[in-house]
Amino acid sequence: MKMNAWVVMVLFAMAVLAGTGCAAAANAPLKVAVAGNTTIEDGVYYTINGAMPTVKSTRYTAPIVLNRTLNIKYMIIKNGTVKYGIINHALTGNITNRTYPKLIFNQTPIIELENGTYYQIGNGNMTLYNGTIALTGNTILKYFKNSTNTTMMGIIKNTPAKLVNKVRISKVKVKKWYKKWYKRGGKWRYTWKYRWTYKQVKQAYQELQATA
Template identity: 90%
Template sequence: MKMNVGVVMVLFAMAVLAGTACAATANGPLEVAVAGNTTIEDGVYYTINGAMPTVKSTRYTAPLVLNRTLNIKYMIIRNGTVKYGIITHTPTGNITNRTYPKLIFNQTPIIELENGTYYQIGNGNITLYSGPIALTGNTILKYFKNSTNTTMMGIIKNTPAKLVNRVKISKVKVKKWYRKWYRYRGKWRYRWRYYWTYRQVKQTYQELQATA
């Protein structure tokens, strides 16, 4: 059976385009599937204003300097797995000439301190800092350094969390309209009147809840 030359050329062009698309996907950024058909790149997203972290939040690109009281909510996406957590930093003491820890995100949050800093995890031993500290699970880290030129002291807490759905029921003030009937010149007529009442409104939202 003979095939039209034009048809052959169209099929050839489609095959080339399909191969190009496959190559672009193979060489492109790693993507993971999340809710529905949405795909997003591996990465870390965080907020410092108390809002829920989403893929539209600030994307982590460089170490964060913990230079004040902070409440950081984060979302780590790696190879199809999404992890949530909350990191709080509280500087303590009335200290001047302060230097600050740095927060790094990898598979887990990591803290970098200055050389010469002492730290304590939970109620463990006080240890001289010698390298990055991974905050795995529920972790409370206290740090302190006091020297001629540098002083820093504070508490860093990491709390793993999970995403939960919540329902909030609130009351909204609304107008309730009704007909007020009256008789005029032998005929029944009405006017629209209203009174104020309350209606329940159900709202769904998401928040982070600490895991055990």
């Protein structure tokens, strides 16, 4: 059976459109479900105020200068995998000409120090910085003033974590109304009174819990 030229052109156009749709789908940003039905693209979200990192938190776009004591909670989305963690940074000592590390996020947190700075991971050897340092797993990094003065300038601790659901039970002060009876004119009457009492309230929440 022969097809006319118009039918052939229509079939060809449909094939081209289908191929274009497949290519667009293949190149679309990967999205993953986080905290319910919300979907987000690959990236890093973090907070510095102790709050849980969510899709509404600050999205990482540039290195973070650790120029003060900070508690950073982060969420890394990469290739469909969600990683959580907590980074604590504390400045130590009263030091002049201090240098500050930079925190970089990739698939794992990375620390960049000034050239000439010394650092120590855990109780390991003092090492002269010569390249970025990945904070894999539970890591404690101490960094020291450059030159021969090895006075500690700060401590960085990375703690991998997981998201856990918890319930908090708290007491709330409330008014409890009741009928107050009294006799008037030979008849019993009542009025509404209240007294303060407490009731328990359950609140569901999420928090980051350190992993082993």
